[in-house]
Amino acid sequence: MGRADLGFLAGRARPIIIGVAGPQNAGKTTLLGAWYLLLGRGAINIEGRQFAGSYSLAGWEAVAGSLRWNPGQPPTFPPHTTSRAGRAPGLLHLSFRDTQQAKELDYLFTDAPGEWFQKWAVNRDSPEGVGARWISDRADVLIIVADREALSGENMGSARGSLQLLARRIAAERRGRPVALVWTKSDVEIAPEMERAVRGAVRDGMPDAAEFSVSIVSDGAATAGTGVGLLDLLAWLLKILRPCVELPPPPATRNDPLFLYGARSS
Numbered sequence: 442m443g444r445a446d447l448g449f450l451a452g453r454a455r456p457i458i459i460g461v462a463g464p465q466n467a468g469k470t471t472l473l474g475a476w477y478l479l480l481g482r483g484a485i486n487i488e489g490r491q492f493a494g495s496y497s498l499a500g501w502e503a504v505a506g507s508l509r510w511n512p513g514q515p516p517t518f519p520p521h522t523t524s525r526a527g528r529a530p531g532l533l534h535l536s537f538r539d540t541q542q543a544k545e546l547d548y549l550f551t552d553a554p555g556e557w558f559q560k561w562a563v564n565r566d567s568p569e570g571v572g573a574r575w576i577s578d579r580a581d582v583l584i585i586v587a588d589r590e591a592l593s594g595e596n597m598g599s600a601r602g603s604l605q606l607l608a609r610r611i612a613a614e615r616r617g618r619p620v621a622l623v624w625t626k627s628d629v630e631i632a633p634e635m636e637r638a639v640r641g642a643v644r645d646g647m648p649d650a651a652e653f654s655v656s657i658v659s660d661g662a663a664t665a666g667t668g669v670g671l672l673d674l675l676a677w678l679l680k681i682l683r684p685c686v687e688l689p690p691p692p693a694t695r696n697d698p699l700f701l702y703g704a705r706s707s
């Protein structure tokens with residue numbers, strides 16, 4: 442979804458922004474692509490929320506297309522998210538109808554390159570991390586993506602170190618917003634002590650963090666083609682209302698796509 446597309450959303454209530462934070466290759470784009478694909482196919486249903494479309498079609502068709510995920514077939518993966526754009530992340534827009542209150546709710550999920558978060562975790566004001574800060578300043582909810590593959594591979598020590606830094610940065614910046622620790626690639630085994638260390642790093646500064654595990658690899662016939670845990674995480678995110686705390690207004694610049702939304706409503 443590009444800045445021009447955001448015009449479609451103008452005039453509606455400000456969307457809820459879900460910031461997806463995590464290192465490179467952690468499975469962030471795959472997660473968003475899988476939701477998009479499953480919602481488009483009508484393969485997941487969430488109580489009280491009816492999928493009502495997406496304005497980010499062009500870009501996400503490409504991602505979902507590269508997922509090419511069909512029951513019985515091994516999934517293929519989207520390309521690495523590049524950091525060329527620099528300052529603002531890609532955004533997946535999903536709209537849902539609240540069936541009880543009969544109104545539409547818009548959500549924007551950020552899709553940013555992992556490098557941004559790695560830079561921002563080390564230095565909040567890093568020029569290469571400015572896009573991560575963009576997300577942190579605006580998100581209503583933050584999810585921290587922990588990659589089980591990286592945490593069990595040969596560079597698991599540095600993967601753990603990156604996540605610990607990221608968790609600390611988010612704890613310092615969250616200002617009371619909801620946070621979830623999301624384990625991706627839950628089909629990959631990791632050592633229990635590694636799992637404890639990462640969970641501890643998140644819970645240390647954010648004892649109220651929610652926790653989910655997801656995978657696009659099915660664990661049996663019942664989940665063939667729908668992955669594992671994707672529905673639970675999405676259902677949790679969609680039930681979150683805008684936090685009551687007043688966030689300081691984000692620095693508004695002419696180049697900021699969200700500036701188009703104007704005043705927040707809720």
Ligand SMILES: Nc1nc2c(ncn2[C@@H]2O[C@H](COP(=O)(O)OP(=O)(O)OP(=O)(O)O)[C@@H](O)[C@H]2O)c(=O)[nH]1
Pocket residue numbers: 463464465466467468469470471472518519520521522523553554555556590625626627628629655656657658
């Ligand atoms: N086993 C397994 N591998 C996965 C799963 N989801 C993603 N992957 C793998 O993770 C790799 C990276 O996925 P992406 O979604 O591109 O990761 P990303 O976080 O968007 O990465 P950047 O854009 O580089 O920051 C893929 O190429 C796959 O190899 C999963 O559920 N299980």
Ligand SMILES: [Mg+2]
Pocket residue numbers: 469470471520521522552553554555
């Ligand atoms: Mg990506």
